[in-house]
Amino acid sequence: MGKKHFLLGLLVLFLTGACASIGSPDGGRFDETPPRVLSSMPKDGAVNVSAKKVQILFDEYVKLEKANEKVIVSPPQIETPNVRAEGKRVKVDLYDTLRPNTTYTIDFSDAIEDNNEGNPMGQYTYSFSTGSVIDTMEVSGYVLAADNLEPIKGIMVGLYPADSTWADTLFRTRPFLRVSRTNGEGKFTIKGVKDGQYRVLALEDKDGDYLFSQKNERVAFDTVIYSTGKYPDVRMDTVWRDSVWYDSIRVVPYTHYTPDDVVLLAFLEDGQERHLLKSVYADPFSFTFYFTAPSDSTPVIKGLNFDESSLVTDASVHNDTVTYWVKDTALLARQGTLSFILTYQETDTLGQLVERMDTLDLSPKTTYAKIQAERNKTIEAWEKDRERREKKAKKPLPHEENPYRRVWLEGGFKPSGGLDPNQNMRYLAKEPVLSVDSTKLHFYLQKDTNWLPAPYLFLPDENSSKTYTLYAEWEPGCKYRFVMDTAAVVSVLGHESKYSKQEFRVRANDEFGSIFIHVISPDTGVVVQLLDRSDKVVAKERADKDGNADFFYMKPGEYFMRCFVDANGNGLWDTGEYATGRQPEKVYYFGKPLPLKAQWDLRQDWDIRAVALEKQKPKAITKQKPDQQKKVKSRNAERDRERQKGKGSSSQR
Numbered sequence: 001m002g003k004k005h006f007l008l009g010l011l012v013l014f015l016t017g018a019c020a021s022i023g024s025p026d027g028g029r030f031d032e033t034p035p036r037v038l039s040s041m042p043k044d045g046a047v048n049v050s051a052k053k054v055q056i057l058f059d060e061y062v063k064l065e066k067a068n069e070k071v072i073v074s075p076p077q078i079e080t081p082n083v084r085a086e087g088k089r090v091k092v093d094l095y096d097t098l099r100p101n102t103t104y105t106i107d108f109s110d111a112i113e114d115n116n117e118g119n120p121m122g123q124y125t126y127s128f129s130t131g132s133v134i135d136t137m138e139v140s141g142y143v144l145a146a147d148n149l150e151p152i153k154g155i156m157v158g159l160y161p162a163d164s165t166w167a168d169t170l171f172r173t174r175p176f177l178r179v180s181r182t183n184g185e186g187k188f189t190i191k192g193v194k195d196g197q198y199r200v201l202a203l204e205d206k207d208g209d210y211l212f213s214q215k216n217e218r219v220a221f222d223t224v225i226y227s228t229g230k231y232p233d234v235r236m237d238t239v240w241r242d243s244v245w246y247d248s249i250r251v252v253p254y255t256h257y258t259p260d261d262v263v264l265l266a267f268l269e270d271g272q273e274r275h276l277l278k279s280v281y282a283d284p285f286s287f288t289f290y291f292t293a294p295s296d297s298t299p300v301i302k303g304l305n306f307d308e309s310s311l312v313t314d315a316s317v318h319n320d321t322v323t324y325w326v327k328d329t330a331l332l333a334r335q336g337t338l339s340f341i342l343t344y345q346e347t348d349t350l351g352q353l354v355e356r357m358d359t360l361d362l363s364p365k366t367t368y369a370k371i372q373a374e375r376n377k378t379i380e381a382w383e384k385d386r387e388r389r390e391k392k393a394k395k396p397l398p399h400e401e402n403p404y405r406r407v408w409l410e411g412g413f414k415p416s417g418g419l420d421p422n423q424n425m426r427y428l429a430k431e432p433v434l435s436v437d438s439t440k441l442h443f444y445l446q447k448d449t450n451w452l453p454a455p456y457l458f459l460p461d462e463n464s465s466k467t468y469t470l471y472a473e474w475e476p477g478c479k480y481r482f483v484m485d486t487a488a489v490v491s492v493l494g495h496e497s498k499y500s501k502q503e504f505r506v507r508a509n510d511e512f513g514s515i516f517i518h519v520i521s522p523d524t525g526v527v528v529q530l531l532d533r534s535d536k537v538v539a540k541e542r543a544d545k546d547g548n549a550d551f552f553y554m555k556p557g558e559y560f561m562r563c564f565v566d567a568n569g570n571g572l573w574d575t576g577e578y579a580t581g582r583q584p585e586k587v588y589y590f591g592k593p594l595p596l597k598a599q600w601d602l603r604q605d606w607d608i609r610a611v612a613l614e615k616q617k618p619k620a621i622t623k624q625k626p627d628q629q630k631k632v633k634s635r636n637a638e639r640d641r642e643r644q645k646g647k648g649s650s651s652q653r
Helices: 002-019 329-334 368-393 631-652
Strands: 037-041 053-058 062-064 072-074 082-086 089-093 103-109 112-114 124-129 137-145 156-161 178-181 187-193 197-203 229-240 246-258 262-266 276-283 286-291 300-303 311-315 321-326 338-347 353-362 411-414 425-429 433-436 441-447 450-453 457-461 464-471 479-484 489-491 500-505 513-520 526-531 537-542 548-554 557-565 587-589 594-596 601-607
Touching: 053 124, 062 082, 062 089, 072 178, 072 187, 103 178, 103 187, 124 187, 137 156, 137 197, 137 246, 156 187, 197 262, 276 353, 286 338, 311 464, 329 368, 425 489, 433 464, 513 526, 513 557, 513 594, 526 548, 537 548, 557 601, 594 601
Parallel strands: 137 262, 513 601
Antiparallel strands: 037 053, 053 089, 062 112, 072 103, 082 089, 103 124, 137 187, 156 178, 156 197, 178 187, 229 246, 276 286, 286 321, 300 338, 311 321, 338 353, 411 425, 425 464, 433 489, 441 450, 441 479, 457 464, 479 500, 513 548, 526 537, 526 557, 557 587, 557 594
16 A cells, blocks of 8 residues: 555656746745844943953854944044954954043944845944943934935044033044944934933044044034933834735834934035146147136236236136136247246135235147148148149139138037027137127017017126127017127137027927925025936026915926025025034925926925925935845845746646
């Protein structure tokens, strides 16, 4: 009987195997289990510790991911600790003298991973005390960029005693009592805090001195005094059956530490140090100076071997880029090297802008004589080619002007396509404009098939000597023509514009929608900005006294929205200043996109303080994403989904 059953079993196994599809086994699940602490020396939470060496033993081989960036010891260490992984151990050597009656924490963040799948241990913190008591309070919150509410990853956050103020220069002379760093969500947790009252500040410590010592370090401060506290609380934890299905929800008691809602807004101060970065003299017609920061004044040139009146100044809006054009042809031909005294503003050792004078000698990379010689070669080559063509034709050719005898002013119009009804056409020249002959400009509106003269203005841009703007009463849906006769525009170098004819259409009203925003805010001077998916401003309007900001002629699409409180009324977002205690102007985001269709009026009320700052910015336009989970979980989830598909197809059969 047993033999028959055995043979029958073999037969069934053979038949089922024959019907099965051929494929490789899935190999089982990937390991998702992070390393687990088995023991430590000294013991985690130990008191009366005098040893400066720490060893932590895990249940598997481990490695450290970016330990220099992620691991931080509190109180701050002057001499950098040695943190390393050796087999199943993580070892830390402290070199600073241990302070008496002080709690030490080593915040590993998610630096500890297993060797196989790279599973992170998570937010692990080890602590010990040199006294008889270990401090267990915590302070947590978020650090965001003040100008766009981006979470800032890796910025240092620390505590000062409550009796410290920003006015006593503590940030420049005194290190933090305790420190931590933010994660990918901009969140920080400072552990091992003694029960008491504190100020909380953040610092982008570029040089590792724990002090606000450089202008290029972002800083955040708060005048609020926070008191530590704790109370029993519960949270809901999900118990997962696998990577796809959850099993149950359980209630887990824990100790809730406060404050846990600190929000710091980090900013760079104005007044970055100004120095002459470089000078560029690529051709003899112009040379450019580049500065590291703006200035209220343009540099002054005093020529030593030429008359400085032969130069034309073309400066950027903030005078951080300044170009000088040489308009004197005789000077170009006579002088290869320009010698002059340059007077400009520079930051001194005290951080103040002062005048500096430099004697400079500049030589162009390409001389005027060389350019003229190359041009003459091109002219002669064209003439010889025309002669060859005449000989081949055996008769005189129609008159042709040599196109290389004349140097034209290069320029063009923007936008090049259609025009919105609230836009204006701009003419951009390659060189600063000396003059415009209005008699050589012609503007027409198309009515039926006829082009009729129409009123217009063609005016220079106050911020650019190379830009003119064409203004008109644009009629939606109509076509326009702008004609520039030859030599209508002349540059400072004497180059004339070519004949050009620009035709364009103003888009019809039914191609647009409108957005009407009502800002609910006790503040005045709110500037509302509409953004694209890259967080760039596409339109802005100042809200009126009732909080209304209206946007007309908006193209269909998806918009996002932010605003700032324009405290000084200059229409621009202004940063803060630590020394004077001035905070940056407040910024808020609307939490959802605004979908707009053509011929729609979208109306939206917006209470800018209804949502906490750290939750306002939409994830779709947040560039700093949360720290990614290791791929092993997604790999298991994909494997589980494939298994579910396999089960479904089997049941159908």
